[in-house]
Amino acid sequence: MIRFERRTHVPFGLRLAAPIAAVLVALAFAGILIAIAGAPVLEAYRRMLIGAFGSRLAITETLTRTAPLILTGLAAAVAFRARLWNIGAEGQFLVGALAAAALGSQHGLHLPPVLLIPALMLAGAVAGALLLLGPLALRLRFGVDEVVTTLLLNFVALLFVSMMIEGALKDPLAFGWPQSVPVVADAMLPKLVARTRLHVGLLVAIGLAVVIALVQARTVFGMESRAAGLNPAAARFAGVSLTGVLVKVACISGGLAGLAGAIEVLGVKAYVTTDLSPGFGYTGIVVAMLAALNPIGVVFAALFVATMFVGADSMSRALGVPSFIADVIVAMSLLAMLVALSLANYRIRR
Amino acid sequence: AEKLKVAGIHASPVENAWNSRLHEALQAAAKDGVIEYTFSEGVSGTDYPRAMREYAEAGNKLIVGESYAVETEARQVAADYPGTAFLMGSSGGPAGDNFGTFGTWNHEAAYLAGMLAAPMSKTGTFGAVGAIPIPEVNILINAFRSGVKEVRPDAKFLVGFIGTFFDPPKARESGLAQIDAGADILFGERIGTADAAKEKGIKSVGSLIDYTPRYPETVFANAMWYFRPILDAAIKDTQAGAKTGKDYSPFSYMKEGGNDIVFTESMVIKDSVPAMEAKRKAIKDGTFTVPVDPAEPT
Amino acid sequence: MMDALDIFASAGLWAAVLRIATPLIFGTLGALISERAGVLNLGIEGIMTFGAMIGWMTVYHGGDLWLGLAVAALSGAVFGLLHAALTVPLGLSQHVTGLGITLFASSLSYFIFRLAIPVSGSPPTIVPFQVIKIPVLSDLPFLGEAVFSQTAPTYLAIALALVIAYALARTPLGLAIRIVGENPHAAEAQGIDPIRVRIGAVVFGSALMAMGGAFLTLAAFNSFFPTMVQGRGWVCIALVVFASWRPERALGGALLFALFDAYQLRLQHVVGKAIPYQLFLMIPYIMSILALLVMARRARVPQALMQPFRRGER
Amino acid sequence: MNVPVVLRLEGITKRFGALTANDDITLELRQGELLALLGENGAGKTTLMNILFGHYTADAGRVIAFSRELPPGKPRAAIEAGIGMVHQHFALAANLTVLENVIAGTRPLGALGLGSAAARTRLAALSAKFGLAVHPDARVGDLSVGERQRVEILKSLYRDAKVLILDEPTAVLTHQEAEQLYRTLRGMAELGLSIIFISHKLHEVLAAADRVTVLRGGKVVAERRASETTKDELAELMVGRRVARPHRESQAPGAIALRASGIDVGTTLKAIDFEVRAGETLGIIGVSGNGQHTLVRLVSGLERPTAGQLELYGAPAPRPSPRGFVAAGIGRIPEDRHADGAVGEMAVWENAVLERVREPRFSAGGLVRRAAGRAFAREIIERFDVRGGSEDSPIRLLSGGNMQKLILGRNLAESPRILIAAQPTRGLDEGAVAAVHGEILAARRAGTAVLLISEDLDEILALADRVQAIVKGRLSPAIPVEQADPRRLGLMMAGSWEDAA
């Protein structure tokens, strides 16, 4: 019989090797599917690489996709570390986007661009944070588990957004299409590279990852939130205000997800539709897990996931492999990663 | 002449009725040796502009698709790639020299289908299942209504919107709900509607594509839409180096061959056909114009 | 024209309720059993999608409808086994694994579907389950049309709900599942192997989920489309909570939810769009959150839900 | 001897990583015998019993029950062979009824019915026969600790256990409950059952057991007949050296440090009055569940009084909060070190500074001063002889006794003016108890006011200057420890302090 025994100490090499092994395993499985689809496997990998990094367009597109994933990945990582199971980043993303679009439209705030853009980002963050504070309040006040409530609120948020863009916030110039009024030109984020979609939101996301890494490793708040996550009763006994920590964590986590939505509107799309997010909130959880909840790791995990999506999407166009392969690879990477991480924590004994 | 490189980008899988019209027209053009056709399907809003850029960079001269979910961004892309023509199903207007648009105008055929449907109902109540109340959908449903009313002024109408473009089981439920409420002819703007009609043994009208082979006992008429005239016009302009930033919708008119009715003789009431055919001729002649009413039907 | 209240008097409404509820009943029962054993399975949305695809595919390639349903159940069981393997012996985080399974199962089903059914103009169809009019009963006024004119899987779903309710409350297996979900250490001390019970519950539950998905392509409709499950899996997760983990209440919850949906579709014809339809669609989610609120005080949640059990470890 | 051997463990070895928890252990149990298993914390007692019952799989060795070898790792096989186990941490499902807990797993999983009626009858008969009264339809979560223990025993009896294993069964019981339990066990032995129990309480062991086996470092180091040994000998065998609990010396108390007057907390505490002076220890005894939990939370700053007043050093206390109380010089040792005292996955140094991390010494501008934190932890490790890990290892790697020393250390290193010690030696072995008692007495000598809340009468008698009893949320008047004897304390804990006087 195989038994697992927890390691008292995980060697650094193993911690590094685990994610790499996981990705390789996922790519190997993907190879099988690609072969079944009748495409040359090695050529497919090469095409993926080209699709993700082979040209100015490819690189900027990959990075454009990375930005929101970093933010939703951080949202999950920050929350999970404090054992706040925020599965609601998708909904927070949407309400953040909606807030930014509403206030950034010509009926919204009238501010000079230097103030307008930060104000809209903040608005998105606040909206996202508020959506997470609800489930948190239920947990703190009534002990209601947040996994289910945050998950359910995703659908409420989506329906709410749908209602708003078919109602109060509907763009009258969109010929009946359910979409929000667009933000004014001044509210759009500056591009990082001209004639591409890449915008400064990417820098904001990376900057926040660094800040969060420092906060977690070095600050009192970081230590207290870790304690609160690992053993709430002991943290409380030591004078950590659980409510305080969780409220802050929820504000940061929901705020990051809301900010991701705002940035997607301000950087890329200019208005909100219900399909604004191809699952950025859920993928953020994948990103966070791939990064083992490490904020700097989130940047790389987000880049990896974006690479897979963009590269596989392009490969599928080139080789006629169904483009759903990208999702398959990302999902398999996640599952392989979960196994790899847990195996790294345990040794197997017979 | 050199074959024109054309790319199609479909937001939905190409099974979706609307996309299948584009796809089939493009495939046919490729088969005729006019163009070289590549495509992607199921492209989400987030990926759509990238696909546009990728195809433009890959040297395609004409890119065909739909910009409904990405109106702002799509025009941005066109501005970034002035050497490529874009032909997009869009609610907005054309932009610049190279961003052309088209609407899905098969309302004329829908009007004629309404004329055939009118006398077939026993209850005098007609149902219509739509996706969401955008003008293109509204115009179509309203035209069907006008067609019915011309023959049967006292007719009653039920309209249901399912809130999404692609949920056939839901369209079916909506159709069943209308049958429960007394409708005995359904106008199926959405796939799934005819399934409800079939299940309850009533008749229905199809739109965009020919549903009769799929529901031979049920669908007696279809308001067909043909993309080929629009495509051909755009190909011609592109090859000629003419401005393509214009509205190609008029090529959807019946007189251009852009839409028409197909129906099964044996299923309709014989007496209603001549009047319909007369109207059809009038539309083609330009002596009759089917009213265009984009208001949301209730 | 019917009035808003008259809608309730139409047998068609109630027939629709049962029909719309069927996939939810399967899915909710599946989620419920696995949660009663302590495992949350957020793979449900993907498992339903895969079941819808593979069940349809089986029939499309000449299989019998029941074979399609069985193959769907089997595929669900396989994904359940994957979820269980990761979360039970390995003790991985259940919700993250579940979301991973959803992503995996749904993208894989689209991938397989696209490979197997090359692009065509209009989606291929099968002949789905037909309505079975139960002799005598279906001749009853109103009830006959409302209840006794359904497809076979609907009758099966309702029967399953009752059987599972009985089994959980009144059989040793049900008690074993419950005690494992409450305290796996207590179960182990009684000679019940919590790992095996959990794996079994997840596998069986996932098979039911996949059958719920298959209902969509084998009875509710006759083709498969990507994204056709449309969040029904998440509704099931909510319904389990709403039902406070009780099968008979899950049945009621699914019917109630279906009633909202069916009513909403019909109300449109009466009052137009005076009330945004989204409000109706929100109701089940909000109801579930409220139910959680009320229940949190009574602590009826399986106590070991989402807690991994590792043998020989403290 | 012609009494048959019912159970034999042969050469059991079990390793966890580098640690050998059981090292070639051989043990026999005879019919009708009460065997006590004794040993330091971490000696391997629980591990051995878990192997015997099939929770763990041994690396080497065999278990032979009634002349048949048990397959390893199968609790079910152990149950079927007639072995029952009452776990150190109860293995009960709180949301299920007593009957459900008892009958789970007793019928084949394929059976169509539970057979509740027959089970109910049988359970009632067993309750009556062994004097273990519980209501079969009560929800286990609603039962008291003593009642739960009865359910645990009934579970085994219901399965026809011939051999019963109890792991620290009295750790959570009151004196009276413990005595009652041993009476029951004795009765069972007379009916032919064979029993192994584990306890750290040497007087219980001597009074109840026939035979005592002592483990140290995973090995059997001695075996004695209970009638032929003494507490001192057993303690020495366990620890490997002589241990003597330190003695309290009398000293004159100083000013009042902590005073409660007329405090209510909700309905759990009513009109609480007490005072503790510098250099004095006030002991609070009581049967668990009478409000001591809330009392500890109150003086730890986790609970606010709903009426009355708490005074610190003669002035009204600040609004209660753990941090405020720590800052005011109150050291706090929580009741449950694993639940409240330590964050297992965090480093020893982080646990050492967590409650003071906001003090300027350990952080500046929101940033943690890690070097200062590590230095503080090293100081505690050295001064309080914490063994088993460095300041950087996760605290979960420390044994219970060492963890307790670290918790004591992080409080005493700061020379608190008041020390709240709640059940400071619960579950600790003799050696660890002596060390903890020594530290508490040293603090008192240095002028700390000590509030000791304990269910252990011996501990109270050894450490306290004055004693009060807590009964149903009320405190008795204080008596000097010189006037306290077990009988009088027993009466006080029963709520009749007037009679006791």
Ligand SMILES: Nc1ncnc2c1ncn2[C@@H]1O[C@H](COP(=O)(O)OP(=O)(O)OP(=O)(O)O)[C@@H](O)[C@H]1O
């Ligand atoms: N699951 C486990 N994983 C790793 N090590 C373990 C495990 N269980 C026990 N140990 C180790 O085995 C040793 C023996 O532990 P055990 O619980 O048997 O001690 P014990 O004698 O019951 O102690 P106590 O008196 O405190 O209950 C411990 O010191 C511990 O290091």
Ligand SMILES: Nc1ncnc2c1ncn2[C@@H]1O[C@H](COP(=O)(O)OP(=O)(O)OP(=O)(O)O)[C@@H](O)[C@H]1O
């Ligand atoms: N899961 C585990 N993995 C590794 N070591 C463990 C595990 N559980 C316990 N231990 C080790 O067992 C030893 C003793 O732990 P244990 O829980 O038995 O404490 P204890 O001495 O019995 O204290 P208490 O009486 O408070 O429970 C410690 O060294 C601890 O590291």
Ligand SMILES: [Mg+2]
């Ligand atoms: Mg022990």
Ligand SMILES: [Mg+2]
């Ligand atoms: Mg112990």
